[in-house]
Amino acid sequence: MPPVFPRPAHEPLAPVGPLGERPAGAPSETAYTTTAPRHPGEAPAETTRRLRPVVAEPEEREPAPPVTPDPALSWSAPMSPAAGRPVVTFGEPEGYDDDARPGPLGRRGRPRLAAVAACLVLGLGLVGGAVTGSWLVGDSEAAAAKDSFATARSLWHSVPVDQLFPPTVAGQGAGPGGADRTWTRTAVAPDSGCKDAFDPLLRKALSPVGCQRLLRATYTDATQTYVTTVGLLFTKADATATASLAKRFTDEGLDRRTDLMPRPYGPGFDVDQRASWTVSVLTDAPVVVYAVSGWADGRTVDEPQPAEDAVRPGATTAPAQAGLGHEAKGLADRVERSLRKQVGPYASERPT
Template sequence: MSTDAEFADARRIPPIPPQPPRRPAPPAPPEPAADPHTAVLRRVPAEPSAPGTPPVPPRPTAPPPAPPGAQPPAAGAPLPPRAPGPPAPAVPPQPAARPAAFRDTAAFHLAHSQDLWSGPGAPSGPGEPDPATPQAAAGGEAPGPASARLAQPPWAPAPLPVQGGGPGGLPRRSPASRPGARALAAAACLVLGVGLIGGAAAGSWLTDEAAGATPDAAATFAKGRDVWHNTPVDTLFPRTVHGFGAGPGGADRTWSRIAVAPDSGCTGAYDPKLADALARAGCVRLLRATYVDATRSSVITVGAQITKADQAGMTALNTRFSTRSLGTRTDLMPLPYAARDTPAEDFGRAQRASWTVRVLTDIPVVVYAVSGFADGRTFAAPQPAEAATKPGATTAPAESGLGHDAKDLADRIGKDFRTAAGGPRQTTEASS
């Protein structure tokens, strides 16, 4: 059928009502600054036509011309019936412009919530336009090129709630997190650390100074009078004494303690002449111990007499023994301590081979030592230790080492008494 036939009955189509006048959009309310759901709303794009819908043809203003030879219908005559043909496509109503007030409805927020999940610029579905591309509203201007349009800001993330906030929504800081509290804590730690380091340094300095200082002579002398009951016996008379290079020719010697006599007075502990020579200093206590060498062939008794004399009296006694050679006289030899059931049980007056007597001047102590053979042999001519230890000596006490035993053990015990009294270990007087 021709095109003219399609429009032959055009006057029977009801007229399309005119479009109502466009209302002016009400002024937009001020956007709140703190609401993220209304601060980033964009312009509502115009709804596009459904896909696949042909454009609506323009409405004819005049009926189409009749074909040649056709008679116009008479006035008031009924119109001839329309030949059947394909139905005319349905004309969708023209969408009216959506007022701006619709943007606050729930449907609008649901339609534009895709940006919250897929990000700005993501299409809402197949066939739907990109919401980031604004469409011209009905009766408005067409959108310009993409380069000329301003980019819409992304959806602002909602601020996290502040827990423990104070008045006005401000976060409340704990006292430990305040800068002033942290600074005070750091300063206190610094002061404490400096104080500890300074105290340790001062203590070390004072200790070194005290260790390097010369001990008071009077205090040492007074303390030396009490060492016999304030010091363990193993400190004053060690169980084992090592004499490195102390034997004849520089040989090493080792002595082991085999007996310790009970502390006692000086009555009956000396020969009469030696007792008279030491009586000027007085006697507080007498300590004795007996040793044996590593070969168990020689025995040595070491004694220490605690005197009552003062420092001047001990100095005078030492001078008297040195100037008058009282330490080298055979009638002034000390007596040995012969303990039973030991190698020294046969050690008596006749078995004495060498001896020495030391009058100490820094503490009130007289130290002596006497040596002999353990097999009980006698000596007709005993020799002082100072003479038996001289280079080139060929006597029996010198070659057997008995002189070295007496001298070195007396030196060692004298040093132990000085150390117990807090004094220096070096000898301060000459051998008697």
């Protein structure tokens, strides 16, 4: 091993350049001096010298005077008369549009306000149109009803007798328990007035609407066991008087009084054979529809029963058990339906 010559303690280490060598002229922060041991087994001595930064001593400054708040600027300080109220302004609030982009709130509401106003105007227009349309429809319906009422008054001479009183009338489900009935016409009375056509009390009850014409026909069932007279009394009254009479018959029960039974028509059908009856005052036409039924063999009836009572389930009277209530009510209903069918075509064909 070659000998190591000691270096003087005051001599600095050489700078290290590239790859561990210090560049020339670079200051050395730390200098190391290594001395090889003079004797075998002696540890080498190391002398280290480090440079410490020099901290400048802080300059002594005069302490700042204490800051005291101005009482005039306090919230609780009274305002002088000369001084005006402080003006406080706030920034315009920021809103967001439908795409989450910021923008002033005032601009956002204007388009929507216009849309709401447009919808309101449109809605008011629709409502007004609907109300006007309902008025027009109501007026149109009232005019049509008035025309139909007036048209029905002349049906007694403008419609053939076979249409008002068909030779054969089918009564599907008109019998007791929903049984079918078929009636065949046996007699037709010539159109006439109401003299001697009704009993005195019934004639008096019908007098408020007057009597223009009376049409009657008599039918028998398929077994020729029963006979039924059906009548159409065309009155002189207007719609108001007709409605008033219909209300009186309903409220006072005039259609159920035995002393107000209609009279029958035709050979083999006498007043003592009357067993059940019905009287209906129409409100949409100046017509009173009635029917009265009895046995065809000429037997008399001591206790006639109104058809409304005779057709009720559980009725035990002789007219009810025989189905005479169904005969009167069923035939009157079919003739009334036939009459209503005649009103429509004649009303539509009325010249404008």
